Amino acid sequence: MSDRVETLEFQAEARQLLQLMVHSIYSNKDVFLRELISNASDALDKVRLESLVDKDLQVDTTDLHIEIEVDKEARTLTVRDNGIGMSRDEVVGLIGTIAKSGTAELLRSLRESKDAAASQELIGQFGVGFYATFMVADRVTLLTRRAGQAGGTRWESTGEGTYSVETVDDAPQGTSVTLHLKPADAEDNLHDYTAEWTIREIVKRYSDFIAWPIRMTVEKPGEDGATTREEQTLNSMKALWARARDEVDEAEYKEFYRHVAHDWADPLETIHMRGEGTFEYEALLFLPSHAPLDLFSPQGRRGVQLYVKRVFIMDDCDALMPNYLRFVKGVVDAHDLSLNISREILQQDRQIRAVRRRLVKKVLATLKDLSAESYRTFWSEFGAVVKEGLLEDPDNTEALLDLVRAASTHDPAELTTLRDYVERMRDGQTEIYYATGENRATIENSPHLEAFRAKGYEVLILTDPVDEVWVERVGAYDGKTLRSVAKGQVDLETDEEREKAAAERQEYADLLTWMSGALADSVKEVRLSTRLTTSPACVVGDAHDMTPTLEKMYRAMGQEVPRVKRILELNPTHPLVTGLRKAHEQGGDGTALTETAELLYGMALLAEGGDLADPARFTRILADRLARNL
Numbered sequence: 001m002s003d004r005v006e007t008l009e010f011q012a013e014a015r016q017l018l019q020l021m022v023h024s025i026y027s028n029k030d031v032f033l034r035e036l037i038s039n040a041s042d043a044l045d046k047v048r049l050e051s052l053v054d055k056d057l058q059v060d061t062t063d064l065h066i067e068i069e070v071d072k073e074a075r076t077l078t079v080r081d082n083g084i085g086m087s088r089d090e091v092v093g094l095i096g097t098i099a100k101s102g103t104a105e106l107l108r109s110l111r112e113s114k115d116a117a118a119s120q121e122l123i124g125q126f127g128v129g130f131y132a133t134f135m136v137a138d139r140v141t142l143l144t145r146r147a148g149q150a151g152g153t154r155w156e157s158t159g160e161g162t163y164s165v166e167t168v169d170d171a172p173q174g175t176s177v178t179l180h181l182k183p184a185d186a187e188d189n190l191h192d193y194t195a196e197w198t199i200r201e202i203v204k205r206y207s208d209f210i211a212w213p214i215r216m217t218v219e220k221p222g223e224d225g226a227t228t229r230e231e232q233t234l235n236s237m238k239a240l241w242a243r244a245r246d247e248v249d250e251a252e253y254k255e256f257y258r259h260v261a262h263d264w265a266d267p268l269e270t271i272h273m274r275g276e277g278t279f280e281y282e283a284l285l286f287l288p289s290h291a292p293l294d295l296f297s298p299q300g301r302r303g304v305q306l307y308v309k310r311v312f313i314m315d316d317c318d319a320l321m322p323n324y325l326r327f328v329k330g331v332v333d334a335h336d337l338s339l340n341i342s343r344e345i346l347q348q349d350r351q352i353r354a355v356r357r358r359l360v361k362k363v364l365a366t367l368k369d370l371s372a373e374s375y376r377t378f379w380s381e382f383g384a385v386v387k388e389g390l391l392e393d394p395d396n397t398e399a400l401l402d403l404v405r406a407a408s409t410h411d412p413a414e415l416t417t418l419r420d421y422v423e424r425m426r427d428g429q430t431e432i433y434y435a436t437g438e439n440r441a442t443i444e445n446s447p448h449l450e451a452f453r454a455k456g457y458e459v460l461i462l463t464d465p466v467d468e469v470w471v472e473r474v475g476a477y478d479g480k481t482l483r484s485v486a487k488g489q490v491d492l493e494t495d496e497e498r499e500k501a502a503a504e505r506q507e508y509a510d511l512l513t514w515m516s517g518a519l520a521d522s523v524k525e526v527r528l529s530t531r532l533t534t535s536p537a538c539v540v541g542d543a544h545d546m547t548p549t550l551e552k553m554y555r556a557m558g559q560e561v562p563r564v565k566r567i568l569e570l571n572p573t574h575p576l577v578t579g580l581r582k583a584h585e586q587g588g589d590g591t592a593l594t595e596t597a598e599l600l601y602g603m604a605l606l607a608e609g610g611d612l613a614d615p616a617r618f619t620r621i622l623a624d625r626l627a628r629n630l
């Protein structure tokens, strides 16, 4: 029946990824088998779970397994499972499309990266799954039937732009994927995937821990010279997390990590623990060595799978790991839960909450004990996420503050801990100074830092968007207030300087009153500064005002926030400011004075990397002034 066959186009992003696979940018082609086995294993997990939850589902789960079959003559390799299978719509939706978040970014990064090794790394982070088959096959056929449904679906493609889907009457439940193999090519790392030992070796290396039997019929020489055929299970099927730590070697942990994390790189650290007593569980968790592309995407994949007595229950078990540790990957196998447990019930469960608290403590303790080098890697990849914990997890504030690393004016290259900052604090210094902004260069050149630098005070340089928020929320470290250099009054002066400042305030009183009026639309006050040594002016906030970066951040998120007027501070030793005072005293031209005030305010905004409200007006006034002085 012709209406049963359809030729469809791959979605644009899928097509681009396939191109990469067909032209095989990834040198380790063997991994295609791991990907197929991994998908089959997930499909078996799902059918077992569905049959437990839905008693009416017509499905035989007595012999769930994966089968590998080769045909040397036809040069095909088939991976078959009797798992959940896919409906026709699912085949089109799941195989013809890439719904994964981060795909667009991945493709953009791949286009921009000229270096082959970097491309491999990127694609490895993303995990190409089923498409990896096109590295080794020039045609792939998939036959599948969803558990509980009558008809099946046959899908086929050469990986070049289109695929066909056909409804078929009879297909066994589950999925079989048949690869029409490209010729072996040792130079291109394309092995002969019809050779028994090759398959055996790949399965052992990548998929030994898979909890379902992976079977293959192998040939054995019989006694009389004839060959006999026999079915063998290729994997040991041992759930890694249930084994004692000293019975698992590094290579096994790494492979398991790749399976759960869909990451082709090695983990940074492995945490294998067991909870005993009233609520028993085993946990095998990993800290990745690099951030996934979707780390900051709300749809991003999160880390921990929940099993109950070896039965897979769910991916992304958010009840077990807080959002700020979403990069932690792994498995928790809880012994005393119902198989029908739902996400909502898990969130409420007292014991699960206790497990989560222990897991969090363990992860934080592991991070604290990482070697300096590993921690550096960790912090550069995940620091911005861990700092979210300072907003989300008040119970662990202290531990989290000890994990924080920040750039500082103390050292141009090395990050510092808060503890080390405190130890370096000067005599009489009671506060921890920090500056926030988009990048180090802008912050370092900002006028706000001048007096701190001149007087030798160390300032932390915070450039992650979350920094603005956590410093406010936490407020202090080790009893020392965290104080922004761009907010409130700064008091770094000696008594003598204080006296001088009081006299200056008298002198400048008229100018300040007049300027506060002239700039009333833009600022709430004009005052003299104690933080400037070289710049004529800067803008600062009141101690509890929202900063411009935060204002921008909220607006970008679509939130309406009131515009916060800031304070303009003048440097009473700068010739432009003293000159303005004199001109004002002598009752100079009102328009010219107002324009000078505007220029001062505009320069202060520019110096901190801010935006002018009316850049055209600023430029015109400036150009007029320069022209008059030529």
Ligand SMILES: Nc1ncnc2c1ncn2[C@@H]1O[C@H](COP(=O)(O)OP(=O)(O)OP(=O)(O)O)[C@@H](O)[C@H]1O
Binding pocket: 035, 039, 040, 043, 081, 083, 084, 085, 086, 094, 095, 126, 127, 128, 129, 130, 131, 174, 175, 262
């Ligand atoms: N053997 C199978 N049985 C049932 N569904 C499958 C099977 N193979 C693939 N699928 C479905 O197709 C989807 C896409 O598979 P694919 O391997 O491309 O990506 P993935 O497994 O989701 O992620 P990753 O790329 O990280 O491995 C799967 O999520 C699954 O829903």
